[in-house]
Amino acid sequence: MISQQTKIWNVDSVVGNSQDYPQLTEAAEFLRKGEVVAFPTETVYGLGANALSSEAVQKIFAAKGRPSDNPLIVHIADIAQLEALVAEIPEIAKKLMDAFWPGPLTMIFPKKEGIAPEVTAGLDSVGIRMPSHPVALSLIRQAGLPIAAPSANRSGRPSPTTAAHVEEDLLGKIAGIVDGGPTGVGVESTVLDVTVNPPMILRPGGLTKEQLESVIGQVAVDPGLLEEKERPKAPGMKYQHYAPKGEMWMVVAPTVDKQVEAIGSLLAEAKSAGKKVGILATEESSTKYPQADLVVPCGSRADLPSVAHHLYDALRTFDQERMDYILSESFPSDGVGMAIMNRLMKACGHRIVGSDPSRNLSN
Ligand code: TXA
Ligand code: MG
Secondary structure, rough: OOOOOEEEEEEEHHHHOOOOHHHHHHHHHHHHOOOEEEEEEEOEEEEEEEEEOOHHHHHHHHHHHHOOOOOOOEEEOHHHHHHHOOOOOOHHHHHHHHHHHOOOEEEEEEEOOOOHEEEEEOOOOEEOOOOOHHHHHHHHHHHOOEEEOOOOOOOOOOOOOOOHHHHHOOOOOOOOOEEEOOOOOOOOOEEEEOOOOOOOOEOOOOOOHHHHHHHHHHEEEEEHHHHOOOOOOOHHHHHOOOOOOOOOEEEOOHHHHHHHHHHHHHHHHHHHOOEEEEEEEEOOOOOOOOOOOOOEEOOOEEEHHHHHHHHHHHHHHHHHHHOOOEOOOOOOOOOOOOHHHHHHHHHHHOEEEEEOOOHHOOO
């Protein structure tokens, strides 16, 4: 792939000062010309291109090294854009849009003609969301286009939660990066199929099952997410993702104390085998592994959204510090814990020590 100059627009210092971010005019112009531009959303950074142009969308797949059978999410700034893209808006989707858009919820709709076929990877459905980050909304509005955008990482790497993460993966491979500071939620949007009854979570994310159920009642979870032998319904969920280069294990135990104890003995074993060991811990337990080469405190166990917020940066740190063995604490899988555990499970390639994760920490 030919290397190119990546232009950086810094809007970090002005976030919240303006509705329209005039400094994004050039970034929007790049999008209209068919270039790809990374931008912040409230979940993770996205890598955007005109969703109506095959040529533009192909550049996303090339820059990320993304398999072409993995469809992209289309980002919109208003409901008129949704109506132009989908064949039907189910009643249940209207309720969810009222409650949660703009926000970290992607819904799968039957698609209309006009979307570049690469976006949907040949499926007859399309995933759409309206992000709540003011910079993302302003950029989409100024471009005047629906913007296809996967997370702005190289395929297989953790999603980027800062512009520096995007630079690490894509500098020289894309036309530009809008730096709007660190993202908030830290894990991607929840992907919900609203074409089935009851609606089904295809990817757990920033919006919880409990939040969805408070508005529409029962919500199903794709069995392919929970059982290794079933194939997930969202094409992207079958890939191993987020994995650090070192061998990572997640430690599961019925209580937090037992978890710390189990990690302690695995750590001692790995150290005596001469390994460079990193631990993904929480603020509460980060002082309990003195033998480790690196302990990354990843938020507070008492505040799972703070764990989600720090998760991908923590996973990247193990690579930067060249850890060859990583042990991770585990979390209850209710609330945003469902997304955290899903991403950790993928990061460790399902290498789990201890009991059945569904019985982890008495959830
Ligand atoms: O928070 C997010 O959703 C971020 C930001 C940038 O908006 N985007 C993101 O996109 O995570 P990406 O491409 O990394 O993940 C999209 C996921 C993949 O697992 C993909 O397979 C699934 O959504 N998906 C997209 N369209 C789909 C469809 N029509 N049917 C089923 N799954 C779909
Ligand atoms: Mg992604």
